[in-house]
Every structure is written in structure tokens, then in C-alpha cells.
Amino acid sequence: MHPEPSRSLPEKAAPSLTGWGGSPAGPTTLLRPEKMRDFKPGESPQIARGMGRGYGDAAICGEGHTVLTERLDRMLSFDDETGVLRAEAGVSLADILTTFVPRGWFLPVTPGTKFCSLGGCLAADVHGKNHHVDGAFSQHVTSARIIPADGAERIISPDKNSDLFWATAGGMGLTGFITEVSLKLKKIETSWMAVKHTPTKDLDQTLDFLAIDDAENPYSVAWIDCLATGEKLGRSVVMNGRHAAIGEIPLRENNKLDGSFSKQKPMPFYLPSFVLNKFTVKAFNSLFNLRQGSRGEFVTKFDPYFYPLDGIKNWGRMYGKKGFVQHQCVLPHESARDGLRAILELVTESGRASFLAVLKKFGPEGRGMLSFPTGGYTLALDFANKPGLDEFHDRLDGIVLNAGGRVYLVKDSRMKADSLPYMYPRLDEFRKVLRQYDPSGKFASDLSRRLNIAGD
């Protein structure tokens, strides 16, 4: 017998790997294990990368290895009684939906794109439109497996190695390679959504509306008309939703539990940046108000409801070749009204178009040490990468800091390191866990270096 062929992984140079926003980032070397046993930390600095839907530099390890999990995408077991799915970290939410919606199960929490991996969802502790009711992603993870720097795989859960579990939830990949995630799915009667759109006239009304505890509608989010100024500042369409019951859906055969997705429409070219000026966005927003708002209550498929942007392939191209940044912050209840007003005013003043402006209420903070969601209101804005963006971004962060809020790390690519401890008060606790499991700093990303997350 011959010795086994060598298992050392082929490398691929990636001189300009970027996050989803497309702003240029550092050179890195990609590895792509196809077998679970090859998904092991090495000596060089490294970070895991799921589907690269993080906007900034969280899933890039410059001058090191960026390890792709896309081939580690096997579902391993499913318990019909409890709804717990155990799967490898590279399994995408899209694949889970395709497989389980037809059987009457749905994701307990989902971000606004289905093209992300289980590992990425746990590492960023993502939230969905139901955060105020159901909490963040980690709240539905019954256990996971991780390989920290010492190379020994561990089971982590709220009960077992709980310090490592809560450092991993929201820990941006710095605690090790997440190999498996066990996620508790939730039962649905149909794959359809009953949705209610309500236009509001200003920011106060929007916030009041989002604050109503509407037990019937676990999903709620507001799209803000970013160009409304003065008295109309913050006017929105508040979108409430819930999974529709059988009696409510359009009667066609076999569509009760339909796991299929809408066809993607391509955004075939980069729009030249001058096209995306205020006027385009103005037109878009008023169209949006008209089209969606006037429909009031309606029933729709889950795919366009949860993942409207997935319907447009390469929608980021809308912002032109230089890419865009997303700024998402959360402001605590006490300061949210004034803080949000200040941010929206700054955006209008600056004339910077934000195609996307989403506001949502968060429920109480979870237990993840670096998890983003905390009680209050979260606002997500997109900006094209144009001159002066850095200063503008600093001013936004200034408002967030003053309001006692924080910025979402998986969307960030420009924040300053000084801000981090103020935004994430449990940072020291997180660093303590890192010192225990990765004393020599084998895991690192452009994000962790930029913000000095691991500490000195």
C-alpha cells in the first residue's frame, strides 16, 4: 500500500478580497477545506469566512489565511420532535429553507439575506425582524462545535463551556473555527406571510408604531424615506408580518409549503456613481411608498418578504465600482429619539444618498459578549464610497457614542479602535476568554486588527 496522498490544502492568492460592500481590502491567501478533518487551525494568522455577506473586513485575514467554509456544508441530523437541525458551519440558510420549508419548518431568526452560513450567523450573532420577540440567532442555537487555537474540538452551549459559547456568539470568528451548529427550527403552517404595511408621517410616529407590542406580528421593521426632511423627517412604511395560516393563503394546489425562491434578476453593470444621486433615491423611495404602502394588508411568499435584496443579483453594483459601506447602529431607548433625529438630519444635510434605511426595535440584550443587539432601536444605512466618507462616518459614530449606542461590527469597515470599549462594555470579559483559548493570537482578521478587539 502507498502512503495516503498528502492532505495539505492548496492555496489561492486573493490580492483584493473584499467584504460584501466591495470596498477594497487587503491581500490574503485562501484555503478551502473540502473535508471536515482539514478544517483545523494552522500556525499563521487566520480567520474563517462563510459566504462573505459581512459588509466590511470581518472575514478577511490580511497577510494570513482566510479559510472558506463553503465546502463544509453537510446537514448531519434533524430531530422531528424538537426541530433541532445539526449541520456543518458552511451550510447556508438558503439550503435549510429549501430542505425544511416543504416539511413545515422555518428559521427561528433570519437576517435579510438567505445567502449566509450557519457559522457566519453564529459568529455575528445575527438578528432578524423578530428580534423584539425572539432575540438573536444564538438564542436558538442549542449547541455548537468549535476548534480553538489549540486544535482540539469542543462542544459549546449555554451549559457546556458556556464562556466560550457566549464569546463565540458575536465573537466575529476570533474564538476559533466553528465546525458545527445545532439550530432549533420553528414550525410553520404555511410558507406564506401575512403582511401589513402602514405609512407613518414622521419619526415620532414611526417609533411609536414600532414600540407597540404587537404579539400577533412577531416581525416588524420600518423602511425610512431618507429624503423626507423637516416635519416629515423619519416618515416610513412600517411593515409588520407573521407566518400566514392555511385559511389565509391563495388557493392553488401544492403551494401550502413551497420552499422555492423567486428568480434572481441581475443588476448587469455597475451604475456610474452620478446616477445614484439624491433624485434617483427620491424617485425610488416614493415609488416604494406608493407601491407597497397602498397595498395595506396582503399575503406574500416568504422569499420576497424576508429577502427582498436577494432578488437582485449583485445589487451592490448600484453604488458603482468603488463599493459602499453600511452603517448600522443601535441606540438605547432613552436616547433613541434624539439620536436618530440627529443621524437622519446629518444624512439629509450631507446629501449622501442612502438607498436603504431600515429602522427596527430590538428586544433586550442577549448573552453574547460582543453581540450587537441591545434594547433600543437599530438603524441601518448604506452609503456609496465617495470622497469625505471617512469624516462623515466619524460624525455618525460620534452621535452613536454620545447616545450610548453601538455599531454593528459585521457591517463596519471604518470605525476607530477607541470607540470599541465604549460600545461593547463586555469587551474585557471577551478578551479574557480569548487569552485563555488563543493566547498567541492565531485568529485575526482585518477587523480585529483595526479595532484591536483582542487587546494588547
Next chain:
Amino acid sequence: MPGIEGTALVLGATSPMARWTAYALARQGWDISLAGRDVQELRRIAADLILRTGATVSVREFQAEDLESHEGFWEDCVDQMEDLRCVVCAFGFMGSQDAQNEAPALAQQVMTINYTAAGTILMHAAKHFEEQKTGWIVGISSVAGERGRASNYVYGSAKAGFTQLLSGLRARLSKSGVSVLTVKPGFVDTAMTFGKDGVFLVADPKDVGGQIVEAMTKRKDVVYIPGFWRLIMFIIRSVPEKVFKKMKF
């Protein structure tokens, strides 16, 4: 494929191309048996196949390089799978041509896996299917088998032999109702091509799996995947040797 479902045995099932071929077969109603060296990994793939498709899936160890074991392995397969109707031979090993040039003994492993092992196991399958008067043999060969290139000629020569074996099996078995499909993938996005220079238009193994099963359904004899490789290989085969030997690729 009405009337011909049964169990499909996939040899070398941990490769991404094999995994997605098994997936496409399972979606068509086949039961699947996954065979390979790495049983732990096979179990993961089996679990996934079952969850995604609801098919009946089993796992068995197969050491392609251990030629002595083939006969016993095949007998076990026949004993344990009454409705064995299809064999997909998907294992292969390229290795590094530079390393083989330096240490010629290394070439033997590449020749053994890609030609001798693939050939002998399919000889067993051929005999069985011939007696059953039905069955499918799918051999995953390579466009590398169409012309010897400096960069991978040992692998290529073994695949060339394998391609000819499949062609002969097809001629022998066609009157027994057994279909033999030769698959010639171009560049597929796997560890073999990942990060390699000169690799272009790589195909997603998921798509390749689907196309293999589609070619089976259409009872094709030979299929290039993606299809444009038929043209590329036609051109490459037409270059005179005088010129070819000076080309760098």
C-alpha cells in the same frame, strides 16, 4: 428514469463531483451507496443526502488502491444490494507531476488509482450487469486523457487508458442493455484546480453532478462537461505534435 431505478453505487464518493452526482441520482429516485476510503467523511455526506433528498443511503469502505480487495468488495455489494443497477466510478488522484518527475516511483500510484483500480472494479461491474441484462456504468475520466501534456501526462495517460476501457466496455455491453457513459470534465472547481495557474472557466461540481445524471437520462455515450470542452479538445487534438511539444501548458 422510469423502470430503471434501483441502487447506485458511487465509488470515490467524497469528491464534490461524486457527492453532487449522488445527489442528482437521489433526486431521481435512486437509492445510493457511497463507497470510499474515508468512512467518517462518507457518513457526513450520507447524512446530508438523506436529509436533503429523503433517499435511502448506505456507506461502505472501499480501498481502490488495494486491488486484491476488489473482488470481495464487489461480491459484498452484489450480496447486499439486490437492485444494484448503476456504478459511478469517480475516484481519481492527480498528484504533482513535478514530484513524479523527480521521484519516478510516485508515478505508479497515479497510474494504479486512475487506470488499474478504476478498470478492475468496472470489469466486475460489467460482468454482473451483463448477466443481469441491465445496468449503468458511469466512468469519470478527464479531458486530460486526450493528449499528453507536460504538466500532467502521467495522470492524463492513465485517464486515456480508462477512456479506452470504457469505450470497449460500451461496445461489449450495448447488446446486453447496459449503458456505459464516459464523462470528460474540463476544469471543475475542486481542490485539484483551486488556486492553480492557467485554470479558467471552472465548473461548479453541483452543476457537473446534475449534468452527469442528465447525460445518463439521455443515454449519451460520451459527455464533455461543460459542453464547450468538446470544441476545445478538438482544437487541442488537431495541433500537430511538432507544434504541440513546444507549447507551454
